[in-house]
Each structure stands twice: as structure tokens, then as C-alpha cells.
Amino acid sequence: MVGVCSIEGCKRPHQAKGYCDMHYRRKLRRPNEDPSTTESRESINKKISDALTDMPKSKEHCANLSKGDLKSYQNGRVNHRIGVKLPQEQKDSQSAKMKGRSTWIMDNSVVSDATKQLIREKKIGSKDSEEAKLNKKKAHNRPGKLEESRLIGIATNADPMKKAKQIASLKKTYSTEEGRAMQYERGKKAKNYPIRKATELPTMKILEEAGIRFKFQKDVHYADHKKHGLRPTKNIDFLIKPNKIIETNGTYDHADNRKYPTGTELIRVHGKQVPAKEVWDKEELQLNQLRKNNYKILVIWQIDLAKDYESTKKKIIDFALS
Numbered sequence: 001m002v003g004v005c006s007i008e009g010c011k012r013p014h015q016a017k018g019y020c021d022m023h024y025r026r027k028l029r030r031p032n033e034d035p036s037t038t039e040s041r042e043s044i045n046k047k048i049s050d051a052l053t054d055m056p057k058s059k060e061h062c063a064n065l066s067k068g069d070l071k072s073y074q075n076g077r078v079n080h081r082i083g084v085k086l087p088q089e090q091k092d093s094q095s096a097k098m099k100g101r102s103t104w105i106m107d108n109s110v111v112s113d114a115t116k117q118l119i120r121e122k123k124i125g126s127k128d129s130e131e132a133k134l135n136k137k138k139a140h141n142r143p144g145k146l147e148e149s150r151l152i153g154i155a156t157n158a159d160p161m162k163k164a165k166q167i168a169s170l171k172k173t174y175s176t177e178e179g180r181a182m183q184y185e186r187g188k189k190a191k192n193y194p195i196r197k198a199t200e201l202p203t204m205k206i207l208e209e210a211g212i213r214f215k216f217q218k219d220v221h222y223a224d225h226k227k228h229g230l231r232p233t234k235n236i237d238f239l240i241k242p243n244k245i246i247e248t249n250g251t252y253d254h255a256d257n258r259k260y261p262t263g264t265e266l267i268r269v270h271g272k273q274v275p276a277k278e279v280w281d282k283e284e285l286q287l288n289q290l291r292k293n294n295y296k297i298l299v300i301w302q303i304d305l306a307k308d309y310e311s312t313k314k315k316i317i318d319f320a321l322s
Helices: 021-027 039-053 059-067 088-098 113-123 131-141 141-158 160-174 177-189 200-209 276-292 300-309 309-321
Strands: 217-222 233-240 244-247 266-269 272-275 296-303
Touching: 021 177, 131 141, 200 233, 200 244, 200 276, 233 276, 244 272, 244 300, 244 309, 266 276, 272 276, 272 300, 276 296, 296 300, 296 309
Parallel strands: 244 296
Antiparallel strands: 217 233, 233 244, 266 272
16 A cells, blocks of 8 residues: 655655655755745745835835836836837847737737726827828738728628717717817818819918818719719819819810810820810810709819909809808
């Protein structure tokens, strides 16, 4: 029959010199101590932690604590990584390892909603650098990211609660005075389209000085676009809600008939030479299809802005306020 350990209360099988394997190893490590009274590692760690917490700190230690973030010190121990600068090679290596992984802020099991809200509040008013904006754009347009966004959109539309929350958020953005003002300012600062200084810029200035709100470079739908071989929408210069359009035409690109009276003069359009009359006919067709959708249209020409600015300004304001 195999014997048991000689330590009282221990029922492990005998290993050597009257002890089980655990107590025999303890005896080897500490020959002068009784192996039956050796404390567990948890108990030892607790005693060390309690001792360090209540230990009076030296002046030098207190000075070090006051320099850094107190939250980075645990149980009176200094976080020695504060202020340490990693070599660029190590930074590049860590960046390569983390590429493609989701950041810790996206892990719901790590960060609470209260912490996320605090981070959002701190970011209000801060602006990204041009390099950061470019990096975010590249990350957003990755094929995997676009597919992830598409799946999130499908899930949101399928969940009534998420859909209701999304609608409420959009109403707050677009249906309140503050939200509309914000969108208006964003639209004015949009740089997606080059502003033509001879026609669009003076017209924009006239509308702004008169306090008239407008949408710049807005896409509106044609009527019967398939029947006439047109695109579904036309990008118009100025839209004054609900149904007023101001088109600002340049002398050359729209073939002003005061400059090209016969209609046979050739105009370059999209790299091709076409007669001025063809330009007129196409533009007249486009405007008529917009009028079928109950849009009122005012056409302003570059020559009029240059030669009779005050009269043209009055015409624009009267049309916008009518």
C-alpha cells in the first residue's frame, strides 16, 4: 500500500522522506522552514500589496508621482514607461502587427458606454490634420470596410429599434434650426466643384448679401429623361427651395447667341467640336424637362453680369423672393 504525506491533513501520496511531492519541494527550497506552514502565493501577494499601499513615500517618490498622471501609478509603483520614446523601427513593427485589426475603442467588452461618450465629448472641436484625413479616407474605402458598412446598413434597416434611432438622429440633424444651419455652412464650404469666378461667384455673393438661402451645385431630376436620352439628373448651379433654379451661363461653354449669332459657329464640348445651335437645342431640352417637374428657372449670362451688374442683381433678387 502506498503511504500518504506525513503532514497533518494532507492526503497526497508519499513521494520522499515522509512528504508528498508538494511538501517535499517546499522542504528542498526552504530547508529551515516547516513545509506545512508555507503560505500560498495569493496570500503573499496580498501582503506585499497592502504593505506597499500603506508605506510612507520618500520625497523623491512623491516628486515623481506629482510629475506624471497619478492614474498610471498602481499600488505606489511608478510606471517607468511614461516619457519613454520608442525607436522608429519598433513603432513601424507594432504598426504592421496592428494593421487590419479593430481598435480597442470598438471592443464593447473593454470600453464602457460612459467612456466612449467621454472620448466623443473630448474630440468635439478638434480637427484632423490633412494627413490624418487622407489616411481615414483610405481606411474607409478599403473593400473589406465597404462590405462591413453595407452589412451594418442591412442590419440597421432590419432592426426596428436601430432604424427608429437612426431616423431620430437624422431628424435632429436636418429638421432643427441648428442642424439646418450646420448643413448650410457645410454646403457653402464644399470644395467638390470649382467655382467659376465670372458667373457663379458673383451670383453667390448677391444671394448671400440678400440673405437668401440656396443649395449650390445640386442634382435635380429630369422628367422623361429616358425618352429623350438624358441622364436621370442634372447638376444645376443654384437651387432655392422649393422649386427655383438659377443657372449661370458662361459666354463660350453655353454659346451665348450674342457672341455666336448664326448658330453655325463651332464650340468645343467634351473634347468635340459641335455647332452652337446643337448646344442651344440640348440646353433648351434640359430646361424644358426641368420645367415639367414644376421648376421655375432664371438664366443669368456672363455678359449681363459684366456689363449691367446692378440690373442683373435686381433681377436675381426679385426672382429669388418672388
